[in-house]
Amino acid sequence: MTTHPRSALSGIKVLDLSRVLAGPWCTQMLADLGADVVKVERPLAGDDTRQWGPPFLRDDDGEVTQQASYYTSCNRNKRSITIDMATPGGQQLIRRMAAEADVLVENFKVGGLRQYGLDYESLREINPRLVYCSVTGFGQTGPYAERAGYDLMVQAMSGLMSITGHADGEPGGGPLKVGVAVIDVLTGLYAANAVQAALHARNATGEGQHIDMALLDVAMAIQCNQASGYLASGKAPTRAGNQHPSLTPYQDFPSADGNVLLAIGNDGQFARFCSAVDHPEWSADERFATNRNRVANRQALLDLMTPVMKTRTTGEWVALFEDKAVPCGPINTLADAFEDPQVKARGLRIDLPRWGDAPAPDHVSSIPGVANPIRMSGTPVTYRNASPALGQHTDEVLLEMGFGAEEIARLKAEKIV
Structure with missing residues (x-):
């Protein structure tokens, strides 16, 4: 051969x-x-x-x-x-x-x-x-x-x-x-x-x-970060759906026509997100200004965000955030994924x-x-x-x-x- x-x-x-x-x-x-x-x-x-x-x-x-x-x-x-x-x-x-x-x-x-x-x-x-x-x-x-x-x-x-x-x-x-x-x-x-x-x-x-x-x-x-977290704290993590144990907002949200995913990993991204959705006051709120505080006040933040995320379609959200360095994307099927232009490229x-x-x-x-x-x-x-x-x-x-x-x-x- x-x-x-x-x-x-x-x-x-x-x-x-x-x-x-x-x-x-x-x-x-x-x-x-x-x-x-x-x-x-x-x-x-x-x-x-x-x-x-x-x-x-x-x-x-x-x-x-x-x-x-x-x-x-x-x-x-x-x-x-x-x-x-x-x-x-x-x-x-x-x-x-x-x-x-x-x-x-x-x-x-x-x-x-x-x-x-x-x-x-x-x-x-x-x-x-x-x-x-x-x-x-x-x-x-x-x-x-x-x-x-x-x-x-x-x-x-x-x-x-x-x-x-x-x-x-x-x-x-x-x-x-x-x-x-x-x-x-x-x-x-x-x-x-x-x-x-x-x-x-x-x-x-x-x-x-x-x-x-x-x-x-x-x-x-x-299991890297989850295992290390347990070893450091002695507390076994539990299931949280699509939420991240150490970051928020880092999950899926219902949109006007399905679901959309946000993967915000730092305070700068969160501030840009807040500005883009016309709620700059969220990033100025002490409860949400830092990731540590956002995680501590996760539910309060999600209660504010969820109704807003339902106001646009998934495609509209993706288009809005594309030039703002806010990680956002659809939840594709495999059929959708193979038709994605990046996957094809x-x-x-x-x-x-x-x-x-x-x-x-x-x-x-x-x-x-x-x-x-x-x-x-x-x-x-x-x-x-x-x-x-x-x-x-x-x-x-x-x-x-x-x-x-x-x-x-x-x-x-x-x-x-």
Whole structure:
């Protein structure tokens, strides 16, 4: 496989033994940055998310296929090879791949790969330079280490759901999960950072290392200001809907035709807001002159603001504040967001071709997706191809490894690949 000559991770080989979201998000990030990522999938079944639908992709004739769009969200720029790692031949094949890899990413249960001789200690013996990243729900140590961990469970256990949603007693009150599997995604991002740091360290030491990533660790870490506030005060924060615990006004308001969001982060912005809505006396009021006082007198301020915010449409408010450096915006649907002129100008929707000829029955030549947000001037993110069909590159990868046509045929006949 050829990669973009100016890609940041060009020449780095990644063996991807992960599935679902956190691990694949990590390896997709590495692939976007130019690494050659080979994804190992189960024969016939593949990654679990290939079946996580609807929605499913449509083929070139507009017919619904058997591949869920979930899979395509986190597996672009990769090659797919099918290997049955439960067989001795499959284990030997993966060990041979690991011997030549720079990075291995896996998200099996703790100890799950040891029985196959594919754990870090075993593979380090054949490739001391290997950066081996394990992604689990609760990490390699601790009383929960052997538990399976899922994003929703970890959102609940970490306290994130206790600060997400409307307060008890309000309409729709109660704990809520975030609308996407945010812990999985952020664990993938942390893992990609860790992998690149380990590769940099390897340049100095010549040795790889084991990276232990846990969803629970990430969920605790990303609560940043809320967690720090609890540790400083001893008081656990509670749900406050779209309000900010340390800023006001920083929330949504009903407008004449829907809802509008204000994100006022300092006293200057508040003063400009007050002037624009013809209530300069609010910013002069001692109760509201500083953010600290506004938070202390939050309800009194909201009682004044809410009727005023209902007097104009969302679009009118956005237009009014646009040249006044007052952060204000609509609450879009995804459909609205993809039609937003800024989103279009930044090219955040991408349509990628399938990598060569996908095997039947998956005749999908182009797959839509969301662009990588990283913009680098010298070594830009590259988009080579959309997510692969199951096992699409099995022959290609085996040929690169030195297997001949007869050997590949034997591996297939023995159901190793």
